Amino acid sequence: MFNIDRHILTIEGVSAVELANVYGTxxxxxxxxKILEQLDVIRKSFLEKYDNTHAAFACKAFCTKYMCRLLENEGFWLDVVSGGELYTALEAGFPAERIEFNGNNKSDEELIMALRAGIGRIVVDNTDELYHLEKLCEIERCVVKILFRVTPEVSAKTHDYISTGKKDSKFGIPLDEAIIFPAIEYAIQSKVYDFLGFHFHVGSQLMEAETHISALDVVLKLILETKKRFDFSVKDFNLGGGFGIKYTADDTPLKISDFIDPLMERLESFCATHGLVRPHVSMEPGRYIVGEAGIQLYQVGNIKDIPGVKCYVSVDGGMTDNMRPGLYGAKYEAIIANKADLPKTAVVDISGKCCESTDILIxxxxxxxxxxxDLLAVFSTGAYGYTMSNNYNKLTIPAVVVVKDSNHRLIVRRQSYAEMVEREI
Ligand SMILES: Cc1ncc(COP(=O)(O)O)c(C=O)c1O
Known part of the structure; x- marks a missing residue:
């Protein structure tokens, strides 16, 4: 995917310098x-290996019409968390029945939009939503497939801000007996719900399978209790996303099969032991599919060397196009794309151009x-970069380009100053 040709970084055979010249920085x-390669790994290690499964892309990682169309062609599903993501998918012609709707506070407008589109599944995030959505379904006279996102009370080994399976979390239905079982009973009995089962998402950028396994054990107990108490066989189980990728040389991600095989083995043997039919299993990774497929290119501007202290190398973007370092200390690696194989003799901080001291990219x-x-290339920026971009300091949102087999094409145009202010009255 990445190579060096006469000192210049190339992406699928296209020079990074050429891309910067054509599209700007x-x-x-x-x-x-690379995206297709990742989808293929999921296909081989999950979809083709285990029957009765599907995989959705967590759209928040890189929500674009381009991505929706690619996933549709490849037979994947989509996980959306807002009306805007749903709109993007529908605009791209993505079939609504292959879309799952997550989120801890979906508005009425968003829910009605989803119901009218014929959404595949709604992942109910709390009991308040369970009772409220029922009313909307009655008004809309429709039946909807639902899962419960549960908080499995596990703490993932990742940054606290992206550990989402803890008891004290805004996401998911707590497991307290007095909350979860009445909710399950309610969903089973409701005329507007086709209750499928359970969902968890325990955290992101995980480098070990233990958190998923602990969370699965919790769900297995729930599956069994649901059978015992309500004679109801859980039909679906969604194990979320969170599979870690390589941002820097220190990252040692697992293979997808290292997560999936122990989970499937445990699930299958549990069901066999207890005489249960193994439910349909789905996953919804985001970062794993697009993270390493993306790079960001910046032009180097001012260089400020403070003798004996530090050298700041400023680039023409920053926390507006990649919020992750400022948001939770995410780490990246980068090279000078036009001097890609020359010796690395400097140690610097890459600073963005925003008026915040925390706007340090690396x-x-x-x-x-x-x-x-010079042209700076930052690696593994394909997930949560473009989708978290913003207009702080009235910086415009960069263009997005896709490279394939030595060809490049624009999939998102650079925002103009006029577009940035056009909604202002
Ligand atoms: C519900 C849910 N599913 C899936 C994901 C995707 O996570 P990742 O990109 O780490 O795979 C997220 C990320 O925030 C999420 O909240």
């Missing part, structure tokens, strides 16, 4: 082959001696 660049980066006008 900052720029999001995706390798389509700290203590070993880099070829940078100069004004």
């Amino acid at each position: 900052p720029l999001y660049v995706y390798s389509e082959s 700290k203590d980066l070993r880099l070829t001696k940078p100069e004004r006008g």
Whole structure:
């Protein structure tokens, strides 16, 4: 996917310098082959290996019409969390019946939009939503498939901000007997719900399978209790996403099968032991599918060397196009794309151009001696970069380009100043 040709970084055979010249910087660049490769791994290690399964892409990682169309062609599902994501998917012609709707506070407008579109599943996030959605379904005279997102009370080994399965979480239905079982009974008996089963998402950028396994054990107990108490066989179980990727040399991600095989083995043997039919199983990874497929290109501007202290290398973007370092200290690696194989003799901080001291994209980066006008390429920026971009300091949102087999094409145009202010009255 990435190579070096006469000192210049290439992506699927296309020079990074050429991309910057054609589309400008900052720029999001995706390798389509890498996205397809990731989908293929999921296909081989999950969809083809285990029957009665499906995989959805957590759209929040890179929600674009391009991505929706690619996933539709590849037979994947989508997980959306807002009316805007749903709108994007429907605009792209993505079939509503293959869309799951997550989120801890879906508005009436969003829910009605989903019901009218014929959404595949709604993942009910709390009991308040359970009772409220029922009224909307009655008004809309429709039946909807639902799952319960539960909080399995496990703590993932990742940044606290992206550990989402703890008891004290805004996401999911708590497991307290007095809450979960009445809710299950209610869903089973409701005329507007086709209750399918349970969902969890325990956290993101996970480098171990233990958290998923602990959460599965919790769900297995729920499946059994649901059978015993209500004589109801759970039909579906969604194990969420969270599979870690390689951002820096320190990251050692597991293979998807290292997560999936122990989970499936446990689920299947539990069902066999207790005489239960194994439910349909789904997953919804985001970062795993697009993270490593994306890079960001920036132009180097001012370089500020504070003798004996630090060298700040400023680029023409920052926390507006990649919020993750400022948001939760995410780490990245980068090179000078036009000097890709020259010795790295400098240690610098890459600073964004926003008026916040926390707008530092990379700290203590070993880099070829940078100069004004150089092109900086930051790796593994394909997930939660473009989708978290914003207009702070009235910086415009960069363009997005896809590269495939030595060809490149624009999939999102750079925002203009006029577009940025056009909604202002
Ligand atoms: C409900 C849910 N599913 C899936 C994901 C995707 O997570 P990841 O990109 O780490 O795979 C998220 C991420 O926030 C999520 O909240």
